[in-house]
Amino acid sequence: xxxxxxxxxxxxxxxxxxxxxxxxxxxxxxxxxxxxxxxxxxxxxxxxxxxxxxxxxxxxxxxxxxxxxxxxxxxxxxxxxxxxxxxxxxxxxxxxxxxxxxxxxxxxxxxxxxxxxxxxxxxxxxxxxxxxxxxxxxxxxxxxxxxxxxxxxxxxxxxxxxxxxxxxxxxxxxxxxxxxxxxxxxxxxxxxxxxxxxxxxxxxxxxxxxxxxxxxxxxxxxxxxxxxxxxxxxxx
Numbered sequence: 001x002x003x004x005x006x007x008x009x010x011x012x013x014x015x016x017x018x019x020x021x022x023x024x025x026x027x028x029x030x031x032x033x034x035x036x037x038x039x040x041x042x043x044x045x046x047x048x049x050x051x052x053x054x055x056x057x058x059x060x061x062x063x064x065x066x067x068x069x070x071x072x073x074x075x076x077x078x079x080x081x082x083x084x085x086x087x088x089x090x091x092x093x094x095x096x097x098x099x100x101x102x103x104x105x106x107x108x109x110x111x112x113x114x115x116x117x118x119x120x121x122x123x124x125x126x127x128x129x130x131x132x133x134x135x136x137x138x139x140x141x142x143x144x145x146x147x148x149x150x151x152x153x154x155x156x157x158x159x160x161x162x163x164x165x166x167x168x169x170x171x172x173x174x175x176x177x178x179x180x181x182x183x184x185x186x187x188x189x190x191x192x193x194x195x196x197x198x199x200x201x202x203x204x205x206x207x208x209x210x211x212x213x214x215x216x217x218x219x220x221x222x223x224x225x226x227x228x229x230x231x232x233x234x235x236x
Contacts, residue, residue, distance in 0.1 A: 002028055003037045003131045004060070005138075009044050013051060013061050021058035024050075036060060041130065041138030043067050068136040072100050074234050075159070075183040078227060079105040079150060081190035083219050084113035090125045092220040096227045097129035097139055106144035111192030119143050147198055151205040159183025163207040164222060165194045171211040174226060180234045186210075188223040 004024070006014050016024060024030045031053050038046040038060065045068045052059035078101060082089045093104060104126070106117050123141050130138050145153070154161065159182050162174065178184060187194075187202060194202070203209065212222050212229075 001035060001037050002030070003039065003134055005041060005127055005131060006038055007040055009038055009040050009046055009062065009065070011062075013059055014038065014048075016058040016060065018056050022055050024058045025053050025055040030058070035063075038062070039130075039136045041127070041136070043069065043136050045136045070102075070137055071135065072231075072234060073181045074230070075102045076100060076227065076230055077103040077105065077157070077183070077185040078188070078223060079107050079185065080188045080219060080223050081107045081109045081112045082114045082117050082144070083191065086114070086117065086121075088218070088220045089117070090122065092223050093122055093125050093139075093141075094129045095224050097126050097135075098133045099224075099227050100231045101126075101139045101227060102137070103140045103142065105142040105150060107150055107187070107189075108144050108146045109190050110147075110195040110198060111190045113190055113192075115144070117144055147194075148201060151202055151207070154185060155205065157183070157185050159185065161185045161205075161207045162210045163187040163189075163194065163199060163202040164210050164212050164226065165189055165199050166216055167193060167196060167199055169199070169209060171209040174210040174212055175229055175233060177208065177210060178230060178233055184230055186223075186226050186230075188219055188226065191219055 030050050032050050034050045036048050038048050045066050046062045047064045048060040048062045051061040126139050
C-alpha cells in the first residue's frame with residue numbers, strides 16, 4: 001500500500017502537497033475511495049482513503065490512527081565526514097535508513113574533502129528511504145559541524161561511543177566490543193582518515209577506537225558495514 005509523509009496528522013482530513021498530489025493522482029493513479037497509509041516520521045501511523053483525487057490538491061481522510069514504537073531495541077547515531085562526491089553520501093544515507101538509523105551527523109575534519117553539504121537534499125533522501133522501507137520513524141539529519149565541537153556536544157551521549165580509523169594503534173573489532181541493545185554513536189572519517197590529533201581528541205572525549213576489518217574501506221562502505229553489523233548484532 002502506498003505510504004505518504006505529512007508532518008502534521010492531527011486533523012481528520014489532510015491535504016497532500018501539489019507535487020505529492022500530482023504523483024498520487026497522475027503517477028499512482030489513485031482515485032477517490034482508494035486506501036493509503038500516512039506517517040509523520042515520529043511514530044504516528046494512519047490508515048486513510050482518498051477523499052478528493054485532484055492532481056493539485058489531493059485530499060485524504062484519516063480512517064484510523066496508531067502510534068508505532070521505534071522498531072529497534074537500540075538507537076544508532078552515525079557521524080560521517082562527507083565524501084567529495086555527494087552521491088556517495090546520499091547512497092549511504094539511503095541504505096543506512098533502510099537498515100536502521102536514528103540520527104545522521106556530518107563532520108568537518110582535518111582531511112575532509114567537502115566542507116559544506118545541503119542538508120535539505122539529505123533529508124529528502126532519508127524521507128524517500130523511510131517511505132520505501134515502510135517505516136514510521138524518520139532519521140534526524142544534522143548540519144555539518146567541526147569535529148572538536150561535535151565531540152564536545154556528545155559528552156552526555158547515553159551509550160557506547162566509537163571512532164573507526166585506520167591509523168596505527170590499539171583498536172578492538174566493533175563486533176567484539178559493542179553490547180547489543182545499547183545506544184551507539186559511531187564516527188567515520190574522510191577518505192584521508194582522521195588525523196592522529198583527532199583520534200586522540202576523540203579518545204579523550206570517551207570514544208573507543210574500533211576496527212571494521214582488515215581491508216581499507218571507502219568512507220561510505222565503512223559506515224554502511226558498521227550500520228549493518230550493529231543491526232545484525234541486535235538480531236542474534
